[in-house]
Amino acid sequence: MIRHSVYFRFIDGITTPARDQHVADFAALPERIPEIKAYDFGTVIAGPDAKRGAEYDVAHYVDFVDPSTLGIYIDHPAHQEFIARNKSSWSDVKVIDSRIE
Secondary structure, three states: OEEEEEEEEEOOOOOHHHHHHHHHHHHOHHHHOOOOOEEEEEEOOOOOOOOOOOOOOEEEEEEEOOHHHHHHHHHOHHHHHHHHHHHHHEEEEEEEEEEOO
C-alpha cells in the first residue's frame, strides 16, 4: 500500500466556511475516485517539544494499492477540481508518500 499524506497550512484569516469547504471537498474525493482505498483526516497539533504552534493546520491521509493508482488519483479530474476550487485557501502544502509495510 502507498500512503499519500498531504498537509495544508491555511492562509492567515481563512474563514470558517472556506476551511470547512476545503475539508468537505477533500473528504468527498474517495466517492469520486475509485482508486482511493482508504481516507482519514485530522487537525495537526504541535508536539510537546514544539517551540511554536503546529507547522500545518490539517492533514489528509489517502491510501492506494500501488504507485500507479496514486498516479491516477494525481491526474484525476476530481482531484484537479479540488485543487482549483481550494488553492486560494492555503499558503503551503507538503506531500509525503510512504510505502506501508
